[in-house]
Amino acid sequence: MPLHAKDIGWSRGGHLVLDGVTVEPAPGETIGLLGPNGSGKSSLLGVLAGVHRPDTGRVLLDNTDIRTLRRRQIARRVAVVEQHADTEIDINVADIVRLGRIPHSGTFGGDQAADAAAIDEALTHTGMLRHRHRRWHTLSGGERQRVQIARALAQQPDELLLDEPTNHLDISHQLDILALVSGLPITSYIALHDLNLAAVFCDRVVVLDHGSIVAAGTPIEVITEQLVEDVYSVRARVTVEDGIPHVDWSRHVVGPSV
Template sequence: MTLRTKNVGWSRGGHLVLDGVSLDPAAGETIGLLGPNGSGKSSLLRLLSGIAEPDTGRVLLDDTDIRTLRRRQIARRVAMVDQHSDTEVDITAGDIVRLGRIPHRGVFSGDETADAVAVERALEHTGMTSKAHRPWHTLSGGERQRAQIARALAQEPDELLLDEPTNHLDIRHQLDILSLVAELPLTSYIALHDLNLAAMFCDRVVVLEAGRIVAAGRPADVITEALVEQVYRVRAGVTIDPVTGHPTVTYRPVRSTPVSTY
């Protein structure tokens, strides 16, 4: 059992954002959430995290409706990294990571040794150990992203939710972070725009369009030329890497207006 949804629907401002979405991953799977802007990826992560509640259907943590759980109970199991995470407070990268230990602290105190070990491990995993004492405002966008991911790892969750975690990261750190997530013994949901990264690191992908699931399964079965054209409105070539078995997408340029010739 793990974090899953059963036929969830959600509307905002009278607009249907998610419509009948059901997800049932195996424990420990890395699930890629794909789809164009406005397809419902971030909204689905908000429901999975318990930040928002569905209008219809249920979000289940094991067999328990997440709406019946307290925030601390959820936070001990589920960690989320939002794509817009930021702070105006003058604190260090290490302080951000230590925030991940709050759900594990009691009313009067926590286990300081366990906290220190979890924070140190999270900083090491994300390559942020040497930057732990750096003030937040001096970090680059990629360093801030890695600090927020370290904060989520310090939480020691069973379920990890990542909304566009490769934003602001260079290619090396994109690969490092997604390799780390894929190897963790957690169930992970990752909203991604890059289909090639999803193919490389996700056990399964779920493709959303206008709030509905239009395809789901192994990347090699789901990421096809027909699907890319249908969902993303672009033409692409899709080949299967003979070594890894992963699909590779190459996009074909599209001209919206004819080019004059002289």
Template structure:
């Protein structure tokens, strides 16, 4: 049986437009896979298909070899956690309240939190560095703290797979690095959509590049993030440093390419 969360030749359309076209994705257990591509390439849609929020038109997403559609929703919710780009609420919730939402898949309706639930919440707060902010109101948090709270909520689910949609958006450099340090230190099978290629190169064990809904490259950052691929997919001239053994590549952007010089 194939372990983990896999997509096999997945396609999905909306309004007659093909958004995903035969996508395959097989994250390595316990590592971070970066999902890269220009705006509109299908990254967010692919994450929603992997989470079971959208059903593929063709192909299949499997969890431990079982089609996701055949896995009970509560089981999926316990195994797979999702962190959206942005989250907000008009309700005055504390950070601990937000994190407790991650325990919903483990509880029956209308039952009070158990000792195990509260232990999971405390652990998630500690792992995300928010234990000292448990009683702070959500709306008083900074952007970086809100993202950490969202990850803490996901951790409270006690998942094995974690899907994150551009979690570094709108964060300053320090908070971007702190957030990715947190994600890579979790030891979960994570798929994270990113725009910053240097962050992907620095933090991801493997990367998958999508363009117009199709996978155009997949592998380790030093294999995939070449000057040729960056020019072809992003329309940008770049210089990619050749890493020494054990090091990650670094990308220096030099400017955009003329549109007519790119592959149509």
């Protein structure tokens, strides 16, 4: 069974960040996590990755509570692409991607042939194979994001967690990255701000607001004019074409009732 959350509650600094969150994807599904800033998307990814320990509820991987698993066991199955990844180290693309093989190394190192094959495959998937010798500091924002995804793919995970992978990218790179992720034969959780991108690339979406799930289902079931107004306080027109909803944003912000 894929990585899933069961009735997760988590607080930070005395503030309830996640409240009764349950997400149960089917194998191979791409799940979009939506909601305003501060709604709990990144925090939920942190709990799913085992970085944050929930106060209540459980995160299960193959029906095993991840709190009983070692970090290496989790890393062999779950890969994470963070929102802001950077380094001051002078390192090339291939060596960054090679970091994804660390969970598979033993006391005397890993299988070098398997490592090389996994690295080449990850670079090929992300279109970065011909850039393998380039230095990190020479890469554009979109290229850096592709390298981070390649590093995650080199782990050969069953589950992929991505926190705002399209931030600061131009539209062509946004589309390329989400097409890449949604086409992978693994279960993915993607925190996104853009409802229209989520509608195109996600099998299901989960909308968080103030740490609680307020809607979940397929994009056409969830992304409605009423939801946009209720959650984002903005009036928008939602149309549907070929079964995919599209949000046409209005500049009219819904004010507090008087």
